Amino acid sequence: MPRVSSRFEGLGVGFAPYLQPPGPGVVRWTVGEPGFDTPSPIIDAAINGLKEGKTKYTRGPGSLELCEAVSVYLKEHHGIEAPADEIVVTPGAKQALLYSFLITTMPGDEAILLSPSWASYEPMLDFIGASPVHVKVNMENFHPDLEAIREAITDKTTMILINSPCNPTGAVFTPEEIGGIVEIASENDLWIVSDEIYARMIWVDWPHVSPSTLPGGRERTIVVNGWSKSWAMTGMRVGFLTGPSEAMKAAVKSQANSASHIPTFMMDAARVALECEDSVDEFNQEYLKRRDLMMEGLSSLPGIRVPEPEGAFYVFADVTGTGMSDVEFADGALEAGVQLIPASLITGGEGFVRVSYAVDEGVIEEGLRRLRSWLVEE
DSSP: OOOOOGGGTTOOOTTGGGTSOOOTTOEEOOOOSOSSOOOHHHHHHHHHHHHTTOOSOOOTTOOHHHHHHHHHHHHHHHOOOOOGGGEEEESSHHHHHHHHHHHHOOTTOEEEEEESOOTTHHHHHHHHTOEEEEEEOOTTTOOOOHHHHHHHOOTTEEEEEEESSOTTTOOOOOHHHHHHHHHHHHHTTOEEEEEOTTTTOBOSSSOOOOGGGSTTTGGGEEEEEESTTTTTOGGGOOEEEEOOHHHHHHHHHHHHTTTOSSOHHHHHHHHHHTTOHHHHHHHHHHHHHHHHHHHHHHHTSTTOBOOOOOBTTEEEEEOGGGTSOHHHHHHHHHHTTEEOEEGGGSTTOTTEEEEEOOSOHHHHHHHHHHHHIIIIIO
């Protein structure tokens, strides 16, 4: 038979080996997915869209009404100036990231990742022929090392990727740190891709700041965001990107030659979601309670260090004090009936495990009970 293209050789799949549904009775702390139902007004809008026959081709970047709603939302919640014609609605934020990487790199170019970073960034860059360059963050609190970023820049560097709040670490970069990254990018005429999918989930006193709102940031920043996390719409696959006009023209071309557009009937649902502020607030109150429950429970176990999760819905726990590697710990936890992710599956994550607290409180409590039985009572 013909050979498969060599571009897939060695291409990683991130956390996938530990995201498979476990056997019956296993507590699952792995999936980065809100533990809530999608708010009913969003469901109703999607159903109505189908009933109204919104199943045909439409405007590629998204309906004008939806893009205008996103423009208003970004201004009100994040201070981002983004006119409707510079917004492209995509089949999930991951697709928006891929477009952003295509826009900001060519094969052989280097993109700086602040590691440990989300598992899909590196293989996506590898897939298009760009070279990820890992710059380690401060492993005490997972905040960026600005001097290390400066030192990593070469004549092949074209982009710096920011993810704050961060998956997997839960770090929320300070306004000063974001400003420092914008300064570095401006000095070296680099792009910034800012993955802001968790921007509404902030548990610390300082605010989320988008680099696009800072002096020198607007003309070089592509902002990626979406509906999956804050509105519990992961399976609906709706994201967006915005940035400088020329970059968005390229994004429109990327979409036209790949996905065409998101499902037409989902456009009204996405617009309605932006009005569901009560649901976002309710979800966030629950996340805070669950964060505290998970953090306190894990911290009480021997050999586990839990830096404070500042945003998103993950705990990134240091398990080196147990005397086990992160893989050994994850495998032992699975035998004890708890599925979590060993972070050595990504560059820079060795010795840590990622757990999601976007699950019911009872699931957190039962998982903690099982880990305590394994680590303390055996």
